[in-house]
Amino acid sequence: MLQIAEKTKQIDFAQVTDFFESVLNFGGAFTVGGMTVNFNLGAILLIALLFWLTRILMRSIKRILLKSSLFKNEDDQLKFAGLFKVIQTFIYIVLFLISLSVLGLDVNGIFTAAAGILLGLGFALKEFLQDTLGYFMLISSKSIESGDVIEVEGVVGKVVELSFGTTKILTRDDKIIIVPNHKLVTQSVYNFTQNHKATRESVSVGVAYNSDVNKVKHILTQIAVSHQLVLSKPEPFVFFEDFGDSSLLFKVSFYTENSFISNQIKSDLRFQIMEAFQKEGINIPYPQRDIHVISKKEEDV
Template sequence: MTQELKKIESSIWENVIEFFNYNIYTFTDNANNITSVIKVKNLLGVIAILILTTYLLRWIRKLVTRSMPNDDKAKFTTVFSFARWIVYIIVLLIVLSSLGINVTAVFAASAALLIGVGLALQTLFQDIISGIFILVDQTVHVGDIIEIEGKVGRVEEIKLRTTRATTVDNKVLIIPNHLYLENSLYNWTQNGTSTRESVSVGVAYGSDVRLVEKLLIEAANSHAQVIDKKATVVRFLDFGDSSLNFKVVFTLNDSFNARIPESDIRFEIDRLFRENNISIPFPQRDIHIIQKPN
């Protein structure tokens, strides 16, 4: 009975050893005549080290962010999540090399695949790098109102690859982060929430320009959302083809919804102009007909 148990134990150990030594995959570098073999025991060793690396990175993240403010902690965590994958790749290469696997042969065998993947992920890498720049430089924050490629939105979330913003029409705007490197970005609220807005209008030639100035200031300052009434000014822009062109400039505390008070001010301008006989002209052309004698 004892001999049979020993035979069974020996058979089990042989099977276990055979399992650990089982070849999963073989890389062959024909140019250098090098063959690298990945066995089960190699794979299990790599998994164990990656798990250990994961716990170590978590401990480092908690240690570094322990005394950070909540805003900085969230930004650091986002950047750290990207850096973690770089650490995983480096650890993986080191482990494979220490286990006797020729990493050069692995890359040589996968060179075409890596080039194809690199080209396909080029834009993704640009987005991620841009996202890191945004988080580190703090050029854009959640809640900022930004304009890029003629689109305006309030930033709701900044991720490594994309920035999510909401337009004034409550539509979600997904902005790939690489666009920040390729286009001019306007941050409406970086210097504060108040912005200078304007409404332009033309009046007929012969109008009392000082009265026009007075009425435009009155129309703008009558709106409840216009702040700093003393800062409201009127600019005489130009002598147009059919009109004298003016612009009234005022201050709003909510530039994101500026088109609503701008519309209200236009209604008020039209009402005041009608009451004071100030006309808003339309384009006119004088046609002179010269009749040639027979």
């Protein structure tokens, strides 16, 4: 009895399989432009399933990216949505061409033409694509973030907004510079605050050769320590840099967490140094040159 039941199940399963195969193989053929297109229900269902899965995957990727921290404002989200729609359309076109190829159509000519069009678009949108890729590189590497003080193309400024295509930088002159993202990736950029909030700054000054160098060192150190924007740790320190042509060269170095206004701090220190040196009778010399005039007797003509 068990053997008979098993044979019955096998027969039933084979019949079901044959039925589904016959349904999936149901189709026909027709001629378009001299080309024969063979189609069946199985191929059509497979293509439909592929398009459906692609749509779900693209929607999921778009939703995840929009909810992530990559796009911090609505403007960036709108730009990304537009770019993503273009990419999605391109993927659907590729799937459509693959589907035609599966059905037997010769799409080599279409692929060749599409490759030429894409190459032209690539050249036309070169900088846009570079800026877009640069944004993702900056976000992922965290080499530049909002609030960082950077120097690019000789301009020092604070990053106020890192957006989809460009980065806005506020200069020390209270001006906004808009820099394409690809420049921040391809060029050398100084980031003053990436590793630490505090940066080391310095002010140089020269004093007369008859000055008390220890006294000069003490005055410079005290002035730096007394400034409210100079950090007490690490402590300011003084370098005796060199013997100049007309002066002894000193440099006082200090740390501050306000790198963006370091020029103002340096200016304050210079005012205080000038005032302190005048009170202590320490001279700041200026370059002098001695000119020796050699007179020559007139020769008799």
